[in-house]
Amino acid sequence: MSRTHRPRLGLPGWVFVPAALGALFVVLPLLAMLTRVDWTQFPELVTSESSRAALLLSLRTSAASTVLCVLFGVPMAVVLARTEFRGQSVLRSLVLLPLVLPPVVGGIALLYTFGRRGLLGHTLDVLGLQVAFTTTAVVLAQTFVALPFLVVSLEGALRTGGQRYEEVAATLGARPTTVFLRVTLPLVLPGLASGAVLAFARALGEFGATITFAGSLQGVTRTLPLEIYLQRETDPQAAVALSLVLVVVATLVITVTRRSRTAL
Template identity: 75%
Template sequence: MTQVSANRKASERFGVPVWVVVVAIAGALFILLPLVALVTRVDWTNFIPLITSQSSIDALLLSLRTSLVATVLCTVLGVPMALVLARTRFRGQRVVRALVLLPLVLPPVVGGLALLYLFGRRGLLGSTFDLFGITIAFSTTAVILAQTFVALPFLVLSLEGALRTAGTRFEAVAATLGARPSTVLWRVTLPLVLPALVSGAVLSFARALGEFGATLTFAGSLQGVTRTLPLEIYLRRETDPDAAVALSLVLVVVAIVVVAVAHGAAEPARTRLRDAR
């Protein structure tokens, strides 16, 4: 046992080449240094007044509300999509997967235009909705749809990969014991990939929180209705750079807190998954 422990420690210590560590540090600095530069430009003497203006508070609260709703929609829509892609085989599956992941590489402005031509007053579906007095474009609903459109692939990609990695052996055992497909889904599959589901939801929330192009194109910029925090930062950049920097720092801090909390919540599930294996 002592020799095994020693070999394990040696493997953990020498398992990564030095040059890999150096490149990893360079990558970390590439991410960290711009944030440090941002912090150095903050006007700390007026920080509180800059971030507590009415327009800033409205933008922050709107971003949090819409991002939360968008994350719920991503979860409701993304989980079934990931299950179908990971657990079924059908003709044209690769094409379907490519279309599902398209918003990852599509410029957000193009996504906003696509949504506008679908849900706008003269759009493919929007014209029908308009007959019933339902207006989607340039409303808070449009913000949520734009955020969901760009954030959904993050959850699908994370969850599908986890489902493929986990395999189907536990589900097969449950099925042989007489469990119905829905029971297997709720009692076996989802608990097994819960860490990936949480991570995907966090990625979706973070992407929705930072969404700019599709929101501006599809929802516009109306204070308290469609002007999210990224839009507020963009508008302040020209008229009040100090406020733009302060709000940018707020957005960074919120994102860090969300990721940290979600990581802590997912850790017990990761432990259960390792024990199950």
């Protein structure tokens, strides 16, 4: 009995040329940066007090902003993916606006909202709460620019997964909250994990909104990207070394998350 062989699917040969050029465009600058690192001074450059403070602050604030992105982004993505209402397209555009806005514009918007003379900042200041130019401002700035990444990723996962399992659960008498917690979230968990890591990575590299809304005070608001920018003017070797640290941390986060997503 002859065995039926499925034809092997192949790609056009020309596809590999632009693919290789694109990969080279991304990898070559990283390799160029490696050639400029003074490896004999590398440990000293990345373990200085200011460098360690900036790295720890970046990790803390990025983790906090990721938590906020999950708390706000999951409900937003569910509403956008599972409901229809007038003005929904406008709302989606506004939610995704930070993806295309220059981060410094986001920083200005946050400053006029939470600053001392801002829309809400004046009331907060009367209550003795100051947001601008504090660590809280760093978290808010990172959340503002990172939130759309989680919403986009999760909304796409929700639309791809469909609603058939949720409809079955509702037919069997499950309450909306039970359906959401027991059916919807487990089904889109890989998309949620992917969105969360994108949000964390974006928050980790945030610069423009942070320096505009939070300033650059060592140990309080000076994150690693801000430290790199300042060191670039005074100590280029330190700036390159810290840039490499940021690349390594971001790579580790993405790698761990991709493995977790594969396991799920």
